[in-house]
Amino acid sequence: MxxxxxxxxxxxxxxxxxxxxxxxxxxxxxxxxxxxxxxxxxxxxxxxxxxxxxxxxxxxxxxxxxxxxxxxxxxxxxxxxxxxxxxxxxxxxxxxxxxxxxxxxxxxxxxxxxxxxxxxxxxxxxxxxxxxxxxxxxxxxxxxxxxxxxxxxxxxxxxxxxxxxxxxxxxxxxxxxxxxxxxxxxxxxxxxxxxxxxxxxxxxxxxxxxxxxxxxxxxxxxxxxxxxxxxxxxVADFLGYENFPVLPGHGPVAIRPEHVRLLSSGEPEDAGVTLEATVTNVTYQGSHCVVEVNANGLGDGTRLLCAHPGEAPRPGEAVRVLLPAAHLVTLGEDAEAAR
Missing domain, CATH: 3.40.50.300 (P-loop containing nucleotide triphosphate hydrolases)
Known part of the structure; x- marks a missing residue:
């Protein structure tokens, strides 16, 4: 047509x-x-x-x-x-x-x-x-x-x-x-x-x-x-992905804050990448809190945002952060960088 x-x-x-x-x-x-x-x-x-x-x-x-x-x-x-x-x-x-x-x-x-x-x-x-x-x-x-x-x-x-x-x-x-x-x-x-x-x-x-x-x-x-x-x-940034870590074995990836999970003590890990991290800031958003962490083991540390529905940890607390494999987007080369 x-x-x-x-x-x-x-x-x-x-x-x-x-x-x-x-x-x-x-x-x-x-x-x-x-x-x-x-x-x-x-x-x-x-x-x-x-x-x-x-x-x-x-x-x-x-x-x-x-x-x-x-x-x-x-x-x-x-x-x-x-x-x-x-x-x-x-x-x-x-x-x-x-x-x-x-x-x-x-x-x-x-x-x-x-x-x-x-x-x-x-x-x-x-x-x-x-x-x-x-x-x-x-x-x-x-x-x-x-x-x-x-x-x-x-x-x-x-x-x-x-x-x-x-x-x-x-x-x-x-x-x-x-x-x-x-x-x-x-x-x-x-x-x-x-x-x-x-x-x-x-x-x-x-x-x-x-x-x-x-x-x-x-x-x-x-x-x-x-x-x-x-x-x-x-495209990922424009569509609100916000998190852009470079993960060992994965390279540059993107993941939305609502897909990042804070694991409670003893909670089993699902398929994906689990990182040890430190909470740096918590912002109350009504239905959830946006928890900002610095992930360990990624060079100088990587800032990640997590939309957390439960009771939020406090700044300075150590946490485990899960980036589920199903929600990790491997990023291609930007069109601008390719030109």
Missing amino acids: TPVVQLESVSRAFGRSRDAVAAVSDLDLAVPRGKFTTLLGPSGCGKTTTLRMIAGFVQPTSGRILLEGADATKTPPEKRNIGMVFQSYALFPHMTIIDNVAFGLRARGLAKTEVTARAGEALELVGLSALAGRKPGALSGGQQQRVALARAVAIRPSVLLLDEPLSNLDARLRVQMRAELRRVQRETGLTAILVTHDQDEALELSDHMVILNKGRLEQEGAPRDVFPRPASRF
Whole structure:
């Protein structure tokens, strides 16, 4: 099946040639049809530039962008049949909600009856039919974001682009809107691409997760494949592994704090690596304590974090730390180091 969006060796640099800064470098990417893809990474990794190139707002310095299998590299944004939801909502404050949703349909010259029907369907999809006659100023932030989503969906785009649309919402509303985004995408079957720096958001929403690092693709795949098997220290660090010891017989590995166990006296050891360690700090986190230790026998000692659910030891106490074999991730060479 032809990908809805395909990037072939796409690069984008900003600035004059001598002082140009590469935002995206030689990026190959295929966006699967009918799936939810996230572009994930820290600030400056190139994810927003990539989204803007797909939208047509930024031209690649080199490479090609294909939409529905056709070269669209130089196609203007208004001819790409792309829906976009911005971080700032970008609603017209003087228009009613229904008129905001209908704006793109009218711009396409559709008949009045079709405009009315499709705008109404889009508002019903996001649960805002009852507010059709209000103006954006009378709506909450979450409601305004749903109007922006309805407007983008109403034109029945080939691909829906979402540029960190939840970042202006409070934590509880962000969680609610994640579910809303996923529901709308599944019900419509749209191909969606979301830019985010939030790993939880990407893990919850993605069918296909793309992690970028300094303009290059670091790793991609389904969240259930990427999360337990990060391909590099960069990916592991970004996904919250936090512990990166170099173990005899294993080399550089990564392990998440919740997988590190403090063994009680006399407790048998499971398969894995057991280290003698000294507690250096304990932080109360409500459901658990984060216990920081320095492990012995690894050169100068290695700092490890353990999310411990029971009564925590005190700083200065000697403990045994188990790194279960099932949760040890052997790290490959970072893409950046390999270049």
